[in-house]
Amino acid sequence: xxxxxxxxxxxxxxxxxxxxxxxxxxxxxxxxxxxxxxxxxxxxxxxxxxxxxxxxxxxxxxxxxxxxxxxxxxxxxxxxxxxxxxxxxxxxxxxxxxxxxxxxxxxxxxxxxxxxxxx
Amino acid sequence: xxxxxxxxxxxxxxxxxxxxxxxxxxxxxxxxxxxxxxxxxxxxxxxxxxxxxxxxxxxxxxxxxxxxxxxxxxxxxxxxxxxxxxxxxxxxxxxxxxxxxxxxxxxxxxxxxxxxxx
Numbered sequence: 482x483x484x485x486x487x488x489x490x491x492x493x494x495x496x497x498x499x500x501x502x503x504x505x506x507x508x509x510x511x512x513x514x515x516x517x518x519x520x521x522x523x524x525x526x527x528x529x530x531x532x533x534x535x536x537x538x539x540x541x542x543x544x545x546x547x548x549x550x551x552x553x554x555x556x557x558x559x560x561x562x563x564x565x566x567x568x569x570x571x572x573x574x575x576x577x578x579x580x581x582x583x584x585x586x587x588x589x590x591x592x593x594x595x596x597x598x599x600x
Numbered sequence: 601x602x603x604x605x606x607x608x609x610x611x612x613x614x615x616x617x618x619x620x621x622x623x624x625x626x627x628x629x630x631x632x633x634x635x636x637x638x639x640x641x642x643x644x645x646x647x648x649x650x651x652x653x654x655x656x657x658x659x660x661x662x663x664x665x666x667x668x669x670x671x672x673x674x675x676x677x678x679x680x681x682x683x684x685x686x687x688x689x690x691x692x693x694x695x696x697x698x699x700x701x702x703x704x705x706x707x708x709x710x711x712x713x714x715x716x717x718x
Contacts, residue, residue, distance in 0.1 A: 514704065526691065526709035533704070572643065576705070586631050586697065587656060588707050590643040 504573030604710035623692030630697025
């Protein structure tokens with residue numbers, strides 16, 4: 482069963498507007514972590530934001546915020562005030578299990594959403 | 601901090617040839633990961649190491665693929681013999697590992713090695 486689902490293969494957004502990229506996940510663990518990475522056309526993978534399953538507040542990093550809805554198992558990325566440089570592929574990822582002394586340290590990725598910011 | 605260093609950045613080879621990809625993780629990071637990225641399959645975890653020991657190699661496609669980590673600062677991914685379907689971008693990544701770092705334990709990626717098998 483797919484663990485991470487990104488249902489939007491591609492998205493368009495106007496410059497300076499906000500955009501939400503969807504991510505749903507599947508796990509039976511109580512402790513897990515959710516991540517978003519950006520991959521511009523140059524190919525590198527850039528870490529954006531992290532949300533732990535026990536974090537009570539939604540994570541924020543500058544213009545990035547993570548809309549974490551635990552009951553729905555969703556972890557959507559919100560980019561505010563889009564810029565042309567935000568055009569890239571965005572990946573949602575999950576790490577299951579306890580982080581310390583724990584079972585696994587591996588990160589499983591979704592299929593990605595290609596975001597195009599239009600001027 | 602030089603980040604995760606991968607070499608070569610680009611490799612073009614002919615079917616049947618041996619390919620060796622190299623990775624130097626961030627100093628102090630205890631976990632190292634090899635991923636493969638293709639259009640068809642996305643980002644796949646091939647194998648990962650904790651403290652130089654392979655922990656999960658369930659993603660390794662077949663016996664033609666092998667990975668080693670002889671010490672904390674070096675890892676190789678070898679394909680022998682290579683086939684056209686192995687063409688992909690291969691990423692190495694590292695993080696502090698299970699016993700270190702914050703709760704996020706963020707994975708830092710190298711720039712990738714783009715492999716083309718003709």
